[in-house]
Amino acid sequence: xxxxxxxxxxxxxxxxxxxxxxxxxxxxxxxxxxxxxxxxxxxxxxxxxxxxxxxxxxxxxxxxxxxxxxxxxxxxxxxxxxxxxxxxxxxxxxxxxxxxxxxxxxxxxxxxxxxxxxxxxxxxxxxxxxxxxxxxxxxxxxxxxxxxxxxxxxxxxxxxxxxxxxxxxxxxxxxxxxxxxxxxxxxxxxxxxxxxxxxxxxxxxxxxxxxxxxxxxxxxxxxxxxxxxxxxxxxxxxxxxxx
Numbered sequence: 386x387x388x389x390x391x392x393x394x395x396x397x398x399x400x401x402x403x404x405x406x407x408x409x410x411x412x413x414x415x416x417x418x419x420x421x422x423x424x425x426x427x428x429x430x431x432x433x434x435x436x437x438x439x440x441x442x443x444x445x446x447x448x449x450x451x452x453x454x455x456x457x458x459x460x461x462x463x464x465x466x467x468x469x470x471x472x473x474x475x476x477x478x479x480x481x482x483x484x485x486x487x488x489x490x491x492x493x494x495x496x497x498x499x500x501x502x503x504x505x506x507x508x509x510x511x512x513x514x515x516x517x518x519x520x521x522x523x524x525x526x527x528x529x530x531x532x533x534x535x536x537x538x539x540x541x542x543x544x545x546x547x548x549x550x551x552x553x554x555x556x557x558x559x560x561x562x563x564x565x566x567x568x569x570x571x572x573x574x575x576x577x578x579x580x581x582x583x584x585x586x587x588x589x590x591x592x593x594x595x596x597x598x599x600x601x602x603x604x605x606x607x608x609x610x611x612x613x614x615x616x617x618x619x620x621x622x623x624x625x626x627x628x
Contacts, residue, residue, distance in 0.1 A: 386467040391480045392458035399451045399488035406444055406492060424493055439581070441507050443494045446576045446587075449520055450488060453572060456524065460531050466538040468548045490586060516579030520572055527568035529556045534565070552613050560625035562609055563602035567623055570598055599623050 408414045416424075530553075537551040557564030573594045577587045599622075606622035621628055 386461070386465075387472045387477060388480070389458065389461040390477075391484050392454050392461060394481055395454035395484035395488070396451065396458055398485050399447065399454060402488050402492050403444075403447050403451050406447060406495075410440055410444055420492065423489065438508055438510065440495050441509075442513065442580050443491055445513060445517070446494075446579050447488065447491045449517070449576055449579065450491060453520075453524065454484070456528065460528065464528075464532055464535050466535045466545050466548070468550075487590060490590060494580065494584065494586065510581075512578050512581055516575045516577075519575035519578060523568045523571035523575060526557055527565050527572070530558060530565040530568065533558060550608075550612065552609065552616060557625070559620075561602070561621045561623060562606040563598075563623060566598040566602045566605075567625070570594055599628070 405416055405420065409416050415421075533553050533555050537553060538545055538547050538549075540546045557567065561567055570591070573591045577584065577591050580587050602623035606620075609616050
């Protein structure tokens with residue numbers, strides 16, 4: 386349940402960045418000085434050419450990130466049923482910092498002199514379409530899997546009747562123990578595709594998500610195997626048929 390705080394911060398912070406980038410792209414306004422200073426520190430304060438496609442990709446990814454945070458916040462508040470588990474203070478602080486940093490990472494993929502008063506040339510490319518379609522597909526499956534987990538602790542009327550752990554079935558749970566973690570990885574990969582595939586910075590973010598979610602999936606998989614003797618042996622921990 387402490388993850389709820391992460392998504393509140395993400396919705397507010399990334400929504401704020403999204404508004405500023407939208408105004409800079411479509412209204413020709415300048416980004417705030419502190420954002421320009423951040424760009425300058427990261428070496429993205431200027432560029433020789435006006436790469437409108439790069440600007441639109443960053444705007445689209447920031448929108449997808451904000452929508453993802455909104456959905457996860459809604460699921461934490463109205464879908465998921467949490468047990469009495471706790472979180473380490475270091476992990477809590479790191480989580481808050483992560484969701485601030487990840488939005489800033491997207492914003493820093495475009496220079497501070499975003500438009501220079503020029504009209505934004507929006508050109509939808511094939512990687513935008515593939516990235517958004519993959520994002521929607523992975524998000525739908527993640528929501529279904531989280532709903533399956535929540536329903537294990539609810540009665541048919543929707544009332545919470547237990548906080549104990551049970552073996553989930555249905556959707557991607559038939560292949561892996563933690564499909565919601567796998568879907569999270571696919572969501573970040575979809576954003577990498579939307580940025581044009583070649584963005585090394587975002588692929589570093591994807592690698593972090595890969596190792597983070599893989600570790601959590603392995604621990605969860607081992608918990609299932611230890612506590613449920615009849616747990617399906619064909620299920621993998623994280624990636625279907627692979628890991």
